Amino acid sequence: MEMVNLKINNMPCQAPAGSTILEAAHEIGITIPTLCYLKEIQRVHGACRVCVVEVKGARNLLPACVYPVSEGMEVFTNTPKVQAARKTNLELILSTHNQDCMSCVRSGDCELLRLCKQYGVDKSNSFEGAMPERQDDYSALHLIKDNSKCIICRRCISTCAEKQGVGVINVVERGFNTHIACAFEGKLADSTCIGCGQCINVCPTGALVERDDTQKVWTALGDPTRHVIVQTAPSVRAALGEEFGLPIGTNVQGKMVAALRRLGFAGVYDTDFAADMTIMEEATEFLHRMKSGGPLPLITSCSPGWVRYCETFYPEFIPNLSSCKSPQQMFGALSKTYYAQKMGIDPRDIYCVSVMPCTAKKLEIGRPDQCAAGPDIPDVDVSITTRELGRMIHRSGLRFNDLPDEDFDPAMGEASGAGHIFGATGGVMEAALRTAVETLTGQEVEPVEFQAVRGTDAIKEATYQVGDLTLRICVVSGTANAAKVLDMVRSGEKRYDFIEVMACPGGCVNGGGQPIQPAQVRNFTDIKGLRAKALYDLDRDSPVRKSHENPLVKKVYAEFLGQPGGEKAHQILHTHYQKREKLY
């Protein structure tokens, strides 16, 4: 790599040719503030002008996030001129910003607020900009858009269009009327939005937030006639600790269980158990399709953002989607059938709360055909995100980090290592292979790790020879990448038997409902890799690592469902899909 020599604040240093001033400064321990810059997206940055620095010989201040280093360059990141310019730029941004910070859900982790504090911005010298007309969108069940808090950094737009291949929002109009909107000011609820929530995770302010459903949970918990139970997805335990200042990638399963119990849930259960159930059903479905000639490739259906994407943008692949409900829905369905029966509780009295790393799960609970116990009994009553659970624990006054480590309740809380890794890209595939290969060959799989499907690469593929069958598999995350794979399948360029798709880049560990890390951290930390490692470690240390060896899974089939893929299992654990109109 060609290196160039430069000085930053009089400190001699080296940086790779072509890197930016921002990256070079980061290497020597200097953080240059940013509001629009996000390393993971490709589109041109430099919109917010908060990252400006002085460069000797340059006429103007330069934006560090896009300006490349060069030999002999002398950069000053912190002069009075730079500080004054940054402060002015922040004041200009604030002049059209709704400053109801006290009631904003992002107070505390707002990137704009943090910078205003750092640069001593106060109202005394603010500009009186024309406040734009408020254009809120409360139409969607998963996402709220409040343009009065938007700073038009465009991170959401690039994420939606580039990374997710959806492009449901854009910057529209001009001048003071400039704002983020759907085409023709359409409502998000009717749009092609897949619900992934990636836009929320990159929003520097509170302009894009999940719909907060915690009040529903508090109300249910306060109702003595309800049997309120909770299920937690694999990825929640790998990220919830971040809400309490723990390092990224800390597995807080034990403390999370303890907190949920203290919040008053009658049963604290594990979605990972339902993930094992999903594997039983999906592996059975896969083997059946392999033997009966299709339709192949089978494509996973655990990720509701992906399912919505497929229904909207690639409806021709709907027959390829696994008919299995997602683990969230399988858990809900079993809680109101198997569990209700076993505990002797009327399913109408069971209130099933799910904690998910995901905003699309809020949409999934309302899908048709997700009420196994009866038409007016939803499998899952309310779905909250990891962030919302963090908020509930904060409000409850529980000192999370001081809680003991506790275990899930046994009735629906026992999971294998295969269930735990569902949260990482490649995890569902690996879990399925552990079971499918063993079912096909009748022999123990050893080792149980399928390394080719691990890691955070966007697209991974592998071929396995199992008995007389050749399995061609592909693992993809991020719906824009899924589109690339499907295009290749459609054109015949690639042939696969089994494809795992997760809507969010890196999988659920990086889901749209996970704790928000500011761009300063996102740009220089492998968040998804660290969180995934927590799940793989949990798998490594699990006594049972294959779904079909989970004693609870065996019990549920023996006592209640019968055979995997059988009639009763189909009634309770499977669903169907439908093409969605692409209005805008």
Place this chain on the structure above:
Amino acid sequence: MRHFSTVPFAGTPEQEEQLKSWLDQNKDMPGVVMPALQKAQETYGYLPIEVQRMVAEALGKPLAEIYGVATFYSQFSLAPKGKYRISVCLGTACYVKGSGKIYEKLQEKLGISGGECTPDGKFSLDACRCVGACGLAPVMMVNDDVYGRLTEDDLDGILAKYTD
């Protein structure tokens, strides 16, 4: 907030064919969105959702992206032009003689904002710059008819001429 035209879309198969064949031939051109929208506006006279959707689908781009470009440039119109196109001159001479008030009054009388068209498709209203009749300021035009030395009281009489 922008108001959207409620005039029903009345594109013909010939217009659609014309636009689609242009899009088909030019879709790989770098920076194609602007010329595509220019072609679409040339073909249909304006850019309603039906037309923008044709452009988006042919170019394989999200509708929101097309709409973002269409609303950024004032050259593009999302509303159709009426049977009678009213232009009020907001050039310097007309403006100092009170054409701003005339423009406001017309918006009030027609119930539309500048750049829009009445729901019956009869009148559209735009502001323009200098029609070369500064001696008659303030000036407005209805199609090719020029009206000068206007007062607000003249407007009802002028609009009444265009009844059919």
